[in-house]
């Protein structure tokens with residue numbers, strides 16, 4: 001089995017989000033970038049397939065050279081090879097088209113992406129790829145088992161979960177649940193050394209239009225002061241929620 | 249030109265989110281000077297859509313779509329868009345919509361703007377405001393191309409009854425078997441509980457509650473309020489509560505009208521996932537807990553004293569206002 005994990009490079013979850021002075025772009029000054037958390041779960045599940053079922057594991061990212069440290073981290077965790085598509089990740093349609101090209105040329109059986117990138121929260125790249133390549137797709141995937149070409153997946157639905165049967169080639173939008181939190185891998189010294197020798201190829205993008213353009217950004221309006229209610233006077237809280245906030 | 253809305257049904261009945269997306273589609277159609285058309289799957293009460301301003305319903309009767317199938321649904325919506333001459337497609341933020349919409353975007357090679365919080369501020373081309381960076385920012389996003397998809401954030405627009413009649417039309421799209429490569433085997437859903445995604449009110453507990461045995465009062469508070477229950481990440485990681493209750497940046501997003509956080513410190517990753525809620529109440533014994541900075545109302549106190557008393561007072565309030 002040949003697996004491709006699609007990794008997006010995102011600001012660390014503790015980052016303060018700022019935009020440039022003209023409000024047209026994200027300001028990355030001082031921001032630490034990491035493997036998108038949803039992709040980290042997917043990468044760990046892919047490592048399990050590699051170790052237990054003898055899969056080959058590649059990772060791919062659409063981004064400029066500055067994303068390479070994140071890709072090296074994925075190699076240090078255990079991916080065999082990395083592919084960088086040398087382009088700014090402008091929108092979901094464009095990114096999906098680039099990854100679809102890599103997938104088509106690479107003959108992958110299983111594509112593991114995340115349910116969403118925590119930066120632009122698109123939640124669309126794996127689904128768009130599935131449509132472009134006519135491939136089976138499971139989103140919000142919290143469990144995945146592969147037996148030959150058969151796959152059993154569980155997806156989260158509103159208020160519960162659904163078990164699905166499908167077959168390879170398959171693409172998933174994975175998330176927490178795919179593996180236990182405690183099984184997430186952090187690169188060790190040996191992995192980091194080995195990653196330096198692993199192949200990281202850079203390919204040129206193919207032509208594709210964007211479907212959307214982010215014209216301007218802004219931060220949420222500052223929050224007003226919290227209204228504190230005395231614990232001995234909870235009637236006041238109920239009154240505020242009823243009459244002022246009108247939520248009960 | 250028209251606006252097409254994808255409506256969701258369960259056992260023939262429209263899901264609650266239908267009224268919000270239908271209202272959004274109707275308001276957008278009005279703004280564009282055109283009509284709103286709905287596509288509905290095995291519905292039993294299509295006429296209800298008229299009340300929310302839908303002019304025409306394309307109703308699909310198809311036994312193979314009794315269980316949700318994302319790819320086949322996307323194929324239906326695409327054909328409905330052609331039938332309706334749609335230039336915009338409106339979808340909800342439900343798990344099913346978020347499964348289907350990207351496939352639709354891929355099939356149509358269309359732009360898709362999710363997490364949209366209001367009507368377009370500009371119509372030609374369409375520009376919508378949506379949340380990005382897990383509620384830490386907003387983007388004004390332009391939809392390019394001849395057709396665009398808008399994903400409406402839960403509870404961002406609300407439902408508005410206008411009173412009207414919808415023309416109902418049977419619609420039979422082509423659905424080759426090849427679209428059904430993914431089959432639903434079983435659905436596991438707690439029928440006695442309110443889903444976080446559907447809830448107007450969410451009651452959430454954190455590590456401050458000390459252990460799973462103390463969740464009785466959280467459940468009871470939720471029951472009194474008709475709310476869903478949720479928890480912080482460590483609570484689900486330690487197995488005190490199921491993973492499905494974990495909310496936040498790496499868990500489920502919450503966009504309820506009221507979010508009550510009990511014994512939760514308000515870490516940045518937690519806030520990122522719940523900040524879209526309209527009103528936030530925090531109960532915490534530490535006045536320095538960061539959550540108070542993000543809250544509308546707060547009670548500095550011991551949850552084990554505050555919550556039982558709040559339950560009693562709410563019961564009295566409910567009895568008086570019944």
Ligand SMILES: Cc1cc2nc3c(=O)[nH]c(=O)nc-3n(C[C@H](O)[C@H](O)[C@H](O)COP(=O)(O)OP(=O)(O)OC[C@H]3O[C@@H](n4cnc5c(N)ncnc54)[C@H](O)[C@@H]3O)c2cc1C
Nearest residue numbers: 454455456480481496497498511512513515517533534551
């Ligand atoms: C990559 C990453 C992703 C993450 N994603 C998420 C996420 O999606 N969701 C999430 O929730 N967290 C997430 N976290 C974890 C987050 O950083 C915090 O660790 C977590 O939210 C803390 O949970 P808590 O508030 O329940 O516990 P704590 O931080 O331990 O807070 C407990 C609170 O309870 C209060 N308390 C104690 N006793 C009482 C009492 N008797 N009465 C009232 N109050 C009391 C304390 O004052 C304290 O404020 C993530 C972390 C990382 C690194």
Ligand SMILES: Nc1ncnc2c1ncn2[C@@H]1O[C@H](COP(=O)(O)O)[C@@H](O)[C@H]1O
Nearest residue numbers: 006062089113114116117122123124125
């Ligand atoms: N620039 C990118 N390079 C590689 N994979 C990406 C990129 N952007 C998104 N993805 C993948 O698609 C998933 C969903 O991302 P998004 O649609 O951007 O929310 C992510 O979790 C990644 O697996």
